[in-house]
Amino acid sequence: MSRTIALLTDFGLDDPYVGQMKGVLAAQAPDSRIIDVSHGVEPFCIAQGAFFLAAAMKHFPADTIFITVIDPGVGSARRIIAAEFGEQIVLAPDNGVLELAETRFAGTMIVTDLSEAAAKIHSSATFHGRDIFSPLAASIAAGTSLESLGPKLPLRNMIRSGINKPVWLEDGVEATILHKDRFGNLVLNIPDTQTMPERMTIPEEQLLSGNDNTCVKRVCCYAELQAGATGLLAGSQGYYELALNRGAASEMLGLEPGDVLTLKWSTQCGQD
Structure with a gap:
């Protein structure tokens, strides 16, 4: 089984970070197609990342897994979540980066809390994109169900900053x-x-x-x-x-x- 995996980060292209994420995906999800949405999000700018994600989703295949890593709280107690929009899945930190997608696809989002599954993965404190998000995406692309990775998260408990509402x-x-x-x-x-x-x-x-x-x-x-x-x-x-x-x-x-x-x-x- 394979799925399209789309990458959206604020990592830029000057460092080896994006390449390392793709290396993990190539090793663990070799049949998946990897597409870059962007790595040019301004560092830590959740509003811009939310826009890039919401604007991109409808242009991707229905079974795409989006790895969305704009994560100023990396290594902290912030949740790692998976949001389902039909067959599309977005893996992201729970920090508001899903807010515009939730509004654009109103009434369709179902969220799973992956924090416990993520905690079982050996990782650095500063690079969860490579160490946690990429392996989780590869596992889901291979057929692992979200139900087996964590409980559903009530939408009212998600972090929101209000960027979706003028x-x-x-x-x-x-x-x-x-x-x-x-x-x-x-x-x-x-x-x-x-x-x-x-x-x-x-x-x-x-x-x-x-x-x-x-x-x-x-x-x-x-x-x-x-x-x-x-x-x-x-x-x-x-x-x-x-x-x-x-x-x-x-x-x-x-x-x-x-x-x-x-x-x-x-x-x-x-x-x-």
């Missing part, structure tokens, strides 16, 4: 930045199914000192924006993003993944 205000919204892509676009935790106004502003105190470009215009594509103007558009990953036309919104606004941004409704800003 905070709606009377005259605006507080959004968390989930991701900064290589073009400098800033993905927000506002689903693209949400109706947004045509014009908004960003409070000056949330921007780089001296930046008075507070206007935001809702657009359909990058080309609709004039040079230097900030736009809000529905991106390709299911969420709204802040963007410039051939420019980096992240650099102009001085914002990074994990930051909280306020968008205020405006009837005047951006008027031609």
